[in-house]
Amino acid sequence: MSNALPHESKIKLLDAAQNVFRTKGYAATTVDDICQFAGVTKGSFFHHFKTREELTLDAAAHWSNSTEALFASAPYHRADYPRDRVLGYVDFRAAILDREVPEFTCLLGTLVQETYTTHPAIRAACDKGMSSHIAVLMRDIEAAKQRYAANASWTSESVGYFIQSVLQGSFIFAKAKQGSDVARANLSHLRLYLESLLHQPTKSNRKAKS
Amino acid sequence: MSNALPHESKIKLLDAAQNVFRTKGYAATTVDDICQFAGVTKGSFFHHFKTREELTLDAAAHWSNSTEALFASAPYHRADYPRDRVLGYVDFRAAILDREVPEFTCLLGTLVQETYTTHPAIRAACDKGMSSHIAVLMRDIEAAKQRYAANASWTSESVGYFIQSVLQGSFIFAKAKQGSDVARANLSHLRLYLESLLHQPTKSNRKAKS
DNA sequence: GACAACATACCAGGTAGTCGGTATGGAAAT
DNA sequence: ATTTCCATACCGACTACCTGGTATGTTGTC
Numbered sequence: 001m002s003n004a005l006p007h008e009s010k011i012k013l014l015d016a017a018q019n020v021f022r023t024k025g026y027a028a029t030t031v032d033d034i035c036q037f038a039g040v041t042k043g044s045f046f047h048h049f050k051t052r053e054e055l056t057l058d059a060a061a062h063w064s065n066s067t068e069a070l071f072a073s074a075p076y077h078r079a080d081y082p083r084d085r086v087l088g089y090v091d092f093r094a095a096i097l098d099r100e101v102p103e104f105t106c107l108l109g110t111l112v113q114e115t116y117t118t119h120p121a122i123r124a125a126c127d128k129g130m131s132s133h134i135a136v137l138m139r140d141i142e143a144a145k146q147r148y149a150a151n152a153s154w155t156s157e158s159v160g161y162f163i164q165s166v167l168q169g170s171f172i173f174a175k176a177k178q179g180s181d182v183a184r185a186n187l188s189h190l191r192l193y194l195e196s197l198l199h200q201p202t203k204s205n206r207k208a209k210s
Numbered sequence: 211m212s213n214a215l216p217h218e219s220k221i222k223l224l225d226a227a228q229n230v231f232r233t234k235g236y237a238a239t240t241v242d243d244i245c246q247f248a249g250v251t252k253g254s255f256f257h258h259f260k261t262r263e264e265l266t267l268d269a270a271a272h273w274s275n276s277t278e279a280l281f282a283s284a285p286y287h288r289a290d291y292p293r294d295r296v297l298g299y300v301d302f303r304a305a306i307l308d309r310e311v312p313e314f315t316c317l318l319g320t321l322v323q324e325t326y327t328t329h330p331a332i333r334a335a336c337d338k339g340m341s342s343h344i345a346v347l348m349r350d351i352e353a354a355k356q357r358y359a360a361n362a363s364w365t366s367e368s369v370g371y372f373i374q375s376v377l378q379g380s381f382i383f384a385k386a387k388q389g390s391d392v393a394r395a396n397l398s399h400l401r402l403y404l405e406s407l408l409h410q411p412t413k414s415n416r417k418a419k420s
Numbered sequence: 421g422a423c424a425a426c427a428t429a430c431c432a433g434g435t436a437g438t439c440g441g442t443a444t445g446g447a448a449a450t
Numbered sequence: 451a452t453t454t455c456c457a458t459a460c461c462g463a464c465t466a467c468c469t470g471g472t473a474t475g476t477t478g479t480c
Binding site: 023024025026027028101102108109110112113114115116117118123126127130154158159161162164165166167168169170171172173175176177178182185186189190192193196 | 324
Binding site: 240241242252256260261262 | 468471472
């Protein structure tokens, strides 16, 4: 990838794609839709991207970068104890639900469902983006596991995927019900489960080594 | 709805729609795709359905009916204790994962994600279908709750939605990863959580009244 | 012969991608 | 300093194609 920062129109198009795809889905979104939302012309679109699929791949990468930056800078991420960071992640996801549905749902989850058999490259990009997000989360889960449940039979990886799956499923119900009530309730169930996996810490084991 | 049982071609079309939608998604599926899969002509299609959207609504209803029948006749459903039926449901869902991805994923979850802003009627049909499936499941959850966790603060409804959300999220990862490993792991996490909500029964409280 | 259940050719609208062209800004030549 | 040159960014009309839906015809059956 080039290291020069992309032009304004290109970024506008990528951001527009994020929004329109999450609202109308991949296949129902036309190039003109994206151009209109971005406020640029079709000529500009095809200057920056060879095809609609190429834009989609770029948009998936753009999404991964911006979400990773968002979570990295979120306050929960600075908690001292890994367990607090894991639970903080869940709380943070719950806090975001105060918006319109297309604004808190996941681009990659939306895309992959429509393209997994028809557009292998997009499917792979979504898989990669979601997996790398989970990999980051896994670091905290693993650290918390070492501290509170070192001998448990579950893996931090499986818990990472479980968390993401609950989120993705919650998004589907948010779309079906046009609201985030189910998502919110799901996240409290999830939190409860995570608390039980990482047994409630006491002052003493909080003070324990690293 | 008519009480006469629908013609063979109509059923073929509804079944074909189920399969093709789950494979290619709603918007990417053409009427010709469905006709070809069903082995009927376009003329037949538009004889039975006024529009593509009407077929989709019928397909959603058809899906709800056939899945409800499937679960009602599944062996787990005949367990004596409601707790066993709830856990049996999860195990049954896990057992189904031995197939190709489009065969075990949920039509309604797929449809709603693509249509929730653009096709209100389809969105509503999906919501209705998923909610009524949960309502059936809820009966067992509620009965199990009365027995093992009568005073717990969670509602059987929220647990029903949580179970479905884990499933829907699992389907997304099945699509992203082209396999059901994550789904399977998710279902064991889910089972563990449900077991903890409905505390492990002993011989004595199994024998307890009704 | 009337009606349902098809079959097939066709059409109108929409869409991805193309193509010739313009604007702009910076480097190079003079 | 001024002119020339060129690459990048952008514009919008146009095209070839696809797709939902229609119109019209055919077959079988009660």
